[in-house]
Amino acid sequence: MSQVSYSCRYLSAHRLAITVNFTATHNPELTLPIWIPGSYTRRDFSRFLTMQRAFCDGKSAEIRTISPSNWQLLAENISEREQHLWQLEYEIYARDVSVRGCYADNFRIIFNPCAACVQIKNQENLPHILDLSAFSNGIFGAELNDGTARFQDYQELIDTPFLIDREAISAQFQLAGVPHEIVLSGAENLDCVPENFLRDIEKITAAAYKIFGKFPEKVRRYSFLMFFTADSYGGLEHQSSTLLMESRESLSSHASREQYQQLLGLFAHEYFHLWNVKSIRPKIFRAGYRLDCEQIFPELWFFEGFTAYFDNLLLSRSRTISQEDYLELLAQDISFYLSRTGSRKQSLTEASITAWTKGYNGGENSQNSNTSYYRHGALAAWTMDGFLQKNSPYSLADLMRRVFEDPQIQQTGLDKSEFLRIASSLLPSDKQAEFAALWQDLIETTKEINLKQTAENFGLKLEKSALTGKQINSQLPNCPIQTEAGFALQTLNSGRFALKITEPDAEIWAYTAAGDEILSINNQAPTASNIWKFIFQSSACEKVELLLMRGGLIHRAEFHLTAAENKNAKLSFANKELTARQRYWFFGEK
Numbered sequence: 001m002s003q004v005s006y007s008c009r010y011l012s013a014h015r016l017a018i019t020v021n022f023t024a025t026h027n028p029e030l031t032l033p034i035w036i037p038g039s040y041t042r043r044d045f046s047r048f049l050t051m052q053r054a055f056c057d058g059k060s061a062e063i064r065t066i067s068p069s070n071w072q073l074l075a076e077n078i079s080e081r082e083q084h085l086w087q088l089e090y091e092i093y094a095r096d097v098s099v100r101g102c103y104a105d106n107f108r109i110i111f112n113p114c115a116a117c118v119q120i121k122n123q124e125n126l127p128h129i130l131d132l133s134a135f136s137n138g139i140f141g142a143e144l145n146d147g148t149a150r151f152q153d154y155q156e157l158i159d160t161p162f163l164i165d166r167e168a169i170s171a172q173f174q175l176a177g178v179p180h181e182i183v184l185s186g187a188e189n190l191d192c193v194p195e196n197f198l199r200d201i202e203k204i205t206a207a208a209y210k211i212f213g214k215f216p217e218k219v220r221r222y223s224f225l226m227f228f229t230a231d232s233y234g235g236l237e238h239q240s241s242t243l244l245m246e247s248r249e250s251l252s253s254h255a256s257r258e259q260y261q262q263l264l265g266l267f268a269h270e271y272f273h274l275w276n277v278k279s280i281r282p283k284i285f286r287a288g289y290r291l292d293c294e295q296i297f298p299e300l301w302f303f304e305g306f307t308a309y310f311d312n313l314l315l316s317r318s319r320t321i322s323q324e325d326y327l328e329l330l331a332q333d334i335s336f337y338l339s340r341t342g343s344r345k346q347s348l349t350e351a352s353i354t355a356w357t358k359g360y361n362g363g364e365n366s367q368n369s370n371t372s373y374y375r376h377g378a379l380a381a382w383t384m385d386g387f388l389q390k391n392s393p394y395s396l397a398d399l400m401r402r403v404f405e406d407p408q409i410q411q412t413g414l415d416k417s418e419f420l421r422i423a424s425s426l427l428p429s430d431k432q433a434e435f436a437a438l439w440q441d442l443i444e445t446t447k448e449i450n451l452k453q454t455a456e457n458f459g460l461k462l463e464k465s466a467l468t469g470k471q472i473n474s475q476l477p478n479c480p481i482q483t484e485a486g487f488a489l490q491t492l493n494s495g496r497f498a499l500k501i502t503e504p505d506a507e508i509w510a511y512t513a514a515g516d517e518i519l520s521i522n523n524q525a526p527t528a529s530n531i532w533k534f535i536f537q538s539s540a541c542e543k544v545e546l547l548l549m550r551g552g553l554i555h556r557a558e559f560h561l562t563a564a565e566n567k568n569a570k571l572s573f574a575n576k577e578l579t580a581r582q583r584y585w586f587f588g589e590k
């Protein structure tokens with residue numbers, strides 16, 4: 001039977017050599033994906049590809065570039081009546097330190113087939129083989145036979161990243177008969193996966209499994225592939241694994257509570273995607289991904305926002321963090337939402353559609369032009385959860401299970417009408433219209449979410465106060481600000497500060513530009529303590545003088561301060577004892 005086979009080996013200087021073998025009766029066309037599922041923007045992976053040589057039946061063939069991510073192989077005197085043996089060799093420059101691309105050095109490799117394996121046109125549904133036997137050991141990500149992995153088709157191949165590192169440490173556990181492994185690469189000073197961390201991840205996976213009651217059909221094994229670096233953050237979900245990046249400090253003995261919680265939250269987020277987006281799929285993905293163009297869909301508020309809501313909730317439901325810590329994480333989402341003016345300019349549906357441009361590439365004005373379907377989406381999910389729990393015996397976790405089990409959605413995928421159908425089925429008939437109106441407001445409009453009401457639905461108090469200095473810049477004190485000027489501070493390599501736009505209408509922007517470097521403030525040195533004193537701890541209407549540098553030229557600016565607005569949220573319990581609803585929310589227990 002025909003198949004497409006790839007082999008990969010490391011050369012040096014971040015280069016991976018790829019050889020592809022296949023058969024075809026004609027001059028074949030090849031393409032490389034322009035995006036990777038789970039990260040909704042163009043990546044144009046062909047940027048890193050250099051074609052080398054091609055052969056047809058052992059004789060040299062031409063490689064013709066048709067478009068940036070498209071090629072055709074051409075051989076002379078080809079007979080379309082017989083199968084010809086084609087071979088193609090190319091290199092990938094692998095220095096994309098991200099969960100989406102390929103990275104290779106003399107110690108370790110991230111091999112993302114989506115960014116490295118060309119697709120042979122009209123052969124997508126054949127079995128695909130990946131030979132990694134050039135690497136003697138330390139290959140993680142899928143089951144291997146003599147260093148070779150088999151995939152039922154091209155889509156399965158590109159959904160299976162590999163982490164190759166002889167020094168990586170790993171641990172295994174079972175959940176409901178499915179073997180799980182945690183692989184840690186680049187975790188300094190660790191010779192095994194720390195016991196408490198392993199236990200926490202086991203508890204989190206069990207809490208996620210409990211929501212859905214079974215694994216998606218295709219899941220036979222699951223790998224957490226963690227690539228630690230000095231300073232990075234991100235994850236990408238796959239059918240049977242996730243590739244993750246974090247700072248190695250998050251698992252070190254001097255990690256702060258917040259850093260460790262962020263690490264657990266990342267594992268929880270990607271694991272929840274195993275159901276929400278890899279199994280419950282957007283309607284547009286049901287027939288498979290189109291990788292040669294953008295595949296836009298308006299439901300990222302569900303696939304990412306709901307996942308962002310459940311990631312931290314899973315930490316509570318698994319009892320890996322306290323309820324107080326969970327409320328703090330939720331309050332951080334609220335503060336983020338209140339501080340981001342873009343939350344009032346874009347609906348969640350619009351943010352889902354513009355993820356491909358604004359979401360990933362919005363630049364420095366993002367916070368004023370678009371909303372985050374992650375954090376805003378998580379608060380919309382929380383609000384729907386509150387409504388469900390107040391008006392029915394069900395929660396949003398129950399809704400997720402219904403969506404997962406629904407035969408119609410399994411067949412055709414999810415869109416907003418399917419979502420509304422399932423949500424309505426959990427509510428008494430006299431509450432369905434009210435939910436539909438609330439849902440419409442949350443998803444389709446820019447109306448501010450009534451978070452006070454949502455907090456009350458969960459027996460909580462929501463209080464708002466001024467942001468702290470630390471929320472504006474890590475070098476400022478963790479105390480509430482009194483005044484503000486309409487900018488955030490960016491720390492430059494020199495240690496000095498530059499201005500970042502937060503409130504475009506603030507007076508200061510009549511005299512300054514984003515990126516202006518502060519040389520002095522009120523004729524004094526621009527230290528963190530002087531900036532704190534003169535800008536954030538002053539009185540409203542007070543005048544401030546700045547000496548600034550823009551593009552090597554110095555200029556002066558004068559402006560007035562305004563009183564700080566209340567954008568910092570705090571959640572606390574209205575009563576001492578946990579209510580039944582809170583127990584159901586926090587632990588999933590009636």
Ligand SMILES: [Zn+2]
Nearest residue numbers: 269273304307
């Ligand atoms: Zn996600």
